[in-house]
Structure formats: C-alpha cells, structure tokens
Amino acid sequence: MTPFAELLERLVFTPGRLAKLALLRDYFTHTPDPDRGFALAAIAGDLSFTAAKPAMIRELVTARVDPTLFAWSYDYVGDLAETAALIWPGSRAGTAPRLSDVVSILSDTPKAALPAVVADWLDMCDASERLALLKLITGGLRVGASARLAKIALGEMAGVPADDIEEVWHGLQPPYGPLFDWLSGRAPKPDAAGAPVFRPTMLAHPLEETDAAALDWSAYRAEWKWDGIRVQLVATPQGRRLYTRTAEDISHGFPEILAAMEFHGVLDGELLVMRDGEVAPFADLQQRLNRKSPGPKMLKDFPAGVRLYDILFDGDEDLRALSFDDRRARLEAWFAHHQPARMDLSALIPFTAQADLAELRFGARAASIEGLMLKRGDSAYLAGRPKGPWWKWKRAPLTIDAVLMYAQRGHGRRSSIYSDYTFGLWREDGVLVPVGKAYSGITDQELAFIDRWVRAHTTSRFGPVREVEKGLVLEIAFDAAQRSNRHKSGVALRFPRISRIRTDKPAAEADRLDSLIARIPAGGPAKGEALVEEGD
Template identity: 70%
Template sequence: MSLPAFAELLERLVFTPGRNAKLALLQQWFAEQPDPDRGIGLAALTGELVFSVAKPGMIRDLVASRTDPELWRLSYDYVGDLAEAVALIWQSRAGVNAPPPTLAEVVEALETTPKAELPALIAGWLDTLDASARLALIKLVAGGLRVGVSARLARVALAEWSGQPVEDIEEVWHGVAVPYEPLFHWLDGRGPRPDPRDAPIFRPLMLAHPLEDADLAALQPQDWRAEWKWDGIRVQLTAGPGGRRIFSRGGEDISNAFPEILDAMTFHGVLDGELLVIRDGTVAPFADLQQRLNRKAVTARMQRDFPAAVRLYDLLFDGHEDLRTQPFDIRRARLEAWFARTAPPLMDVSALIPFDGIEALSAIRDGARAASIEGLMLKRADAPYVAGRVKGLWWKWKRDPLTVDAVLMYAQRGHGKRSSFYSDYTFGVWREDGQLVPIGKAYSGYTDEELLWLDRWIRNNTINRFGPVREVDRGIVFEVAFDAAQLSTRHKSGVALRFPRIARIRRDKPVEEADRLETVMALVETRAS
C-alpha cells in the first residue's frame, strides 16, 4: 500500500463520524490492501507503531531549512498541528518525480537509516508526495494519529470482515507482532489460528458501567458482591513458562516500570488487580503512583520511595485452566485459595465488603471519601468474566465529585479535530499573597459552542506566549469538578486535582472571587489503609 492510499484512508476516517461507517472503511481496507502494508497501517492506527528516531524537533528544523524560519514559526503557531503545518508549507524541489514509498519501505528505512541521514530521507519522501500524503507521512513518523479508531474498534472491524468472533481475535492480538501477517493469514483463510502457547499475552479486561439511580433501585442485594474501588491503575499480571508481563488496562506492557512486581510473579496464571503504592499497609495517593508510571526503567531509590504492590481482584487463569466462564463467586473462591497456596510477595486480595441492604451499602459508599477511596465496585455473584463493558454485570459506584472555582491561566491547542482550537486549559487559585498558582489542567466538560467562545476569547486576551502555550488575561472563572485533591511537588501550588473537568463557565463570577489555595488544601485527602 502506497502512502497516498494510506493518506486517503486517514482522510476518510477523519471526516467519517459514524462508527459503522468507520468499520466499513476499515473492512474495505483489510480486504483490498496487501501484506505487510495493511498490518503496518493497522499498527499505526492503533498506536502500536512507534518510531524513536524521528523526533518532532528534527522535523521542525527540517522544514525551517526549506522555508523562512519566521514564516514557519507563524504558520505552525496558526495551524497548531505539526503534520498539518508541514503538509501545507512544504516546498518540493523541482524535477522530483520518484514514486511515493510504500508503508513497508517507510518502516524499513526508518529502522535502518543512520540518525544523521534521516532529515535527507524524510525530505526526499516529502518531495514526492502531495499535501495529503505529506500529512500522513508526518503522522506516521512522529505519531499522533487521531482519527477515531481505537484498538477495540479495529478488532471489531477485523471480526466483521473475517467472520471470526472478536473475542478470538483479542485472544491472539497481543501474541502476534507487527505487521500481523499470521493474524491476517488466519482471518482470510490462508493459515491456522495463531497459537500464543504459553506466551504472556494480554486478555481483554472486564469493565464496569457507572451506577445510575435507576440501576441502584433495581438491585437485589443478595445477588451482588461489593468491593472498594481503589485509586490506582488497573493491571493484568500474566506469568507462565513463556515469560512474565504486567499489562495496563489498555494492554500496554508496563513491566519495565515495576521490576519488583515482575520478580514476584513466579506463578503460572493470569490475575486482574489494582496497582498501588502501599507503605506499611497504607495506600498512598495516586500522585505517588504517578512517579512510577510511564518510565522505561526505575532506580532502586524510586522503588524504595514509592513501593508498588498489587491488590488482586480476580483470577482469570489458574495455570492452563481458563476460569473466565465461571461465576464470580467461584472465581473469587479460587482466587482466595490460590493466594493462600501461592502467597506471592507484594500482593494481597481486595476484601469483599459485607452489607445487608442498599441503604447500608450507600452509607458505606458515603464514607469512601474520608477513607481516600474512589467508591465501590458491585459485581453480580453469577457473572462470568466477559471482555469489554457489558451492562448489568459489574457496576462502579463512585463517590460524588468535588468542585472548586478556578481562574483560567494558560491555554494550548488540542489534538485531532481540536488542533485548530485552544481547548486545553490550565487553571489556578489565589494564594495569600494575591498570586495565582496552577492546580490542574482540563480539556473536557464544555460544549462545542462554549469551545468556540473560549477560543475567540483566548486569542483576543493573550498576554504572553511560551512556545505552543498562551498565557491569558485573568478574566474567566471555571467551576471545576474533580475526584480528589492530592499533594504534588510538580505544581507550584503544591496540590494537584485528580480527573479534573470543567463543570461550567462561571461568566457571572469575578475572578477575584475564585477560590483560595487554602480551600483546595483543605480537600487534600488523608491516606487510606
């Protein structure tokens, strides 16, 4: 598949809002494109294709060498998206008429070309392409493909195209490397189903729906089991003869960031749990866990200062035995027996919470904030472990959010469809000395109409610029909803908000009446055990 064909796919996906229409585009593409390019394109769409050599800074310097640097700076600032700006401003050299590269040629060249020769390589490709294909190339090389295609949607498209159950595709997905040729050979009938054997592959997690009042009223207490909803990150531990891996909720391999957990996985099985920082049996705030996330390696000091552990929820495989079709009560009993027998270090089992009625359970949930816990999980006693979010089997009943009135301080452009709008907002509260200090960043919670209004206001009230960030005049107050306030050394205020989102724009409120830092500090949570 040539880059122009991939560019056409990206363009059609961007301008196709409907889920079914996106599925149809993907199915057509799987059917018509050859190997290995269709697998490379699939990996690019789902975020599995990552290049570490071609940095955005190198691409910016390359473009600046072909045009006036000030014109490039102004153009990039106006457009807001690197790939779009490059696609529009690039001036091809006269006389270049080489054929555009295929995806396979791009991947091979990026993996084998010395770093010093990469600018010339990329410039040569850009010279052969039109604006649409240039955009696709830069998105492919630098990352940032946001066309509304998740890995789950791609797997559903593969299932509908091939006629194979999506659950079967998900079982082998992580056991096949890019460009997925054994997977495609199986799906189009030219080969056997890939067998991961004992490879430590990711099994899709079971997810919960938010519990609404109508759902709560229909619950029969005897049919449900309750657990705390711990404030860490969901992980899957997979270990056996073929190796050990720690996967995040989305299937990302995070093993390198938690080597002590990996060392403790001497068992053969697959477990579902919550990764936390725990000190002397006490769960630390999520901000402590953040110190360990997104790291390729961690030091001994970091392991000592932020000791990781896993609180186990479920047992999916005991050795080779698949327990996912068993009811929750049976899996829970097997988990407790497995833990008593195996006793892996740095792990424990999340306790079940006894309750005799919905009112009692509601009272328990009301105490979650005081205990610095997110809320409750409710699981049907007879529920199998089903991939994805199946309504009526698991509920998450989170505590009510907190709110604070904060002042807009900085704005930055968004990504994808929002790349032309200032849609990411940093907000702060007043300190005793009259200075605003940032406490968080949000990019959700407003309507399209409010986004247009905010974007215009920000452009008209910019007082300073720091690269892509605009500092704005103090004139807008947001009511910000959030799940928790936690101490943070990364913020000048000393505090950060957990899952902040904009509840409403307080056009009625003067900025002088926004909240004070001491108000936010009073909301900082104690640590839970």
C-alpha cells in the same frame, strides 16, 4: 502510501462510527499484505521508528522554508506533521513509495542517512501523501479511529467476533501475517502457546442514579475501588509480565512484583504502594510510574504491591467463563495455596441493602478510596465494557470555582482551538495562582464559547500560550487534592475536568486557595509530581 493516505484523509472527514467502520473494512479487504498489516499497526499505535524523530522533520522543513514563516504556521496549525505537509515547497514527478517499503526503510536506514531519504519521499508526494508519511513518522495519527475500531472492522470483514481478535492480538507483531492468514481462512487461529501475553480486560460502567434504581442489589458482590492502577499479572513457563489495563508492559518499573510472581497463571488486581499492609496515597505510586529502572532507594521508600481482584487463568486452565462467585472461590483457594509475596486479596464487603453501601461510599474519601465496585455473582469475565455485569460507584467529585488564567491550542481537530486551560485560585494576598489544567468535560458549543472568549480577552502571549484577563470562572470537578511542592500553589488536583462555565459569577468571587488546602487530609505528605488518572 497513496491508499493509506486516502484512508487517513477519509477517516478524518468522516464523523460517523459506522461510516468509519465501512472505510476500514474496505481498506483491509482490498489492500494486499503486508501494507494492510502495517496500516493496522499505525492505527493501533504499534509502530515506532527510533531513528526518525519530530526534530528531524522540523530541520528538514526549516532548510526549505523560511524559519519564521514555519514557526508562525506551526503556531497556527498546532500540529507538526500537518504544518510540514502543507508548507513543503512543491513536488517533483515520481511515485509515492509503498507503505511497507516506507516502514522497512525507516527501520533499517542509519540515522545519518535518513533525512535525505525522507526529503526525497516528500518531494515525490502530494500534500495528502506527505501528511500520511509524516504522521507515520511522528506517531499519533489522530484520525478518529482507534485500535478497537480497527479490530471490529477486521471482525466484520472476516465474520469473527472482535473479542476473538483481541484474544490473540498481543501475541502478534506487525504486519500481523498470522492474523490475516486466519481471518482469510488460510490458517488456523493463532495460538500464543504459553507466551506471557496480555488478556483483554473486563471493565465496569459508572453507576448512575437511574441504573441504581433498577438494580437487583442482591445479585451483586461489593468491593472497594482502590486508588491505584489496574494491572494484569501474567506468569507462564516462557516469562513474567506486568501489564496495565491498556496492555502497556510496565514490568521493568516493578521488578519486585515480577520477582514475587512465582506461579503460572493470569491475575487481575490493583497496583498500589503499600506499607505494612496499608495503602499509601496515589501520589506515592505516581513516584514509581514511568520510571524504567527504579533504584534501591525508590524501591525502599515506595514499596509496591498488588491487591488481587480476580483470577483469569490458573496454570493453563482458563477460568474466565466461570461465574464471579466461582472465580472468587478459586482465587481464595489459589491465594491460600501460593501465599505470594507483595500481594493480598481485595476483601468482599458484606451488605444487605443499597443503603449499607451508600453509607460506606460516603466515607470513602476520608479513607483515600475511590469508591465501590459492584459485580454480579453470576458474571463471566468478559472482554471490554459490557453494561450490567460490573458497575463502578465512585465517590462524588469535589468542585471548585476557579479563574481561567492561560489557554493553549489543542491537537488534531482541536489544533486551531484554544482548548487546554490553566486555572487558578485566589491567595490570601489577592494573587491568583494556578492550581491545575483541564481540557475535558465541556461540549463543542462550550468549547467554541471559551475559544472566542480567549481570543477576545488575551493580554499576553508566550509562544503557543495565551494569558487572558482574569474574568472567566470555570467550575472544576476533581477527585482529590494532594499537597505538592512542585506547584506554586502547593497543591495538585487528581483528574480535574470542567463541569460548567460560570458566566454568572464574577472572578473576584471565585474560591480561595486556603479553602482548597483545607480539604486535604491532615498529615498528607507533600509530593513532587503532578497527579494523573489511570485505572478503570
């Protein structure tokens, strides 16, 4: 655990991307197998231990430390693993276990015996090693190093493109022996050999005004940016899978889509709820997400479908190197031949100039569409987010001036800062009611300002949450509003974020709830779930 603990600690305190890459390269170069493979899995979020839960950690600590002291410490630190690592009483002579041994024992030890094993490890470790161990158990390292950054470091170590690593990644399992054998020159590149694995997705850049001004619009093709979630459909002789654009396997939640995948290939599209060919609001799709086993009523009331954008593989033939125009022709021919159930094609939008699309984009909100996609006709399907081939031209966000009501500390580097905010609007009777939560969109300086304001204007505390004086106005940007019977206000916002702090505006002059409700399209169904952002 010691080298892994040192890596995590140095990553936390190293701000620069290039410096983090150097740390990762050095670790992967000098750490033996299988430890480096398990470290890679931990950074990538591919390790989980069903028997080891955060509740077990809490029980271990409160058995050794006064529960009130632990509760106050946890409230201040804001992170369970960090609190437990710092407050654990002393240590005894011993050697911290190897990372691979920890993974093996956590996976194989019966649940009833695990607390004694973990307590013994904590006794043998110093604070840094304890933190690494507990982060491993609870998941979510939060050290500023993503799976993508780790793959880039591996590529630099071995002299291969990170995209080549992405290509084989989803056919491997920790500790990635075949991957390291290939990178070390001991074996050929791993081959998924027909397995239904995820292929790296091509993403788009937001189109800013400066980009639009320099664009050769005649080189691009336009499509609607549908308001669902981006998915990849993979069907091979070895199985069928439905993945999100972040490679999460959601096959179990959409059995009707898997049943319709009676083909061999890899397709790119948008998962939507569709009724009689019409796209339902995103809130309807939200009813289906994160459900492991939808029942007959759910399948009937919220029928899922896929609007297809692209074709990556036709059978075993890899089409990604072809131009978008050629892939589109192949997709249209493929669709005409297979006519798959629960799928249709996302239509191309004819246009002659930017002004044509600008007018369509302006009306996108009324049609419950997020905006437009622009794709160069000669663009290959490239992994990641290359700037230039694809653009997303989303409709302009809506804004409201809302009043800060509650604040809570964040996690990781924000664990001691009030960074998660609940905001509200005024009802006609003068009561302030919450309409959403936000924690993004502001700079570190603005974050520090709000943190100081919260501490100076707290009126009540509810565990980790502080209620504040109704005196600070925040301008909130959001993509859409939806009626919601789950919220006291009757409204839920899509992807709310803070656009600026309105110190110039008195709280009494913040927006009214009825003005927000008036923006919701008439006849929109009320839904019980809050809205979340997923998609490119």
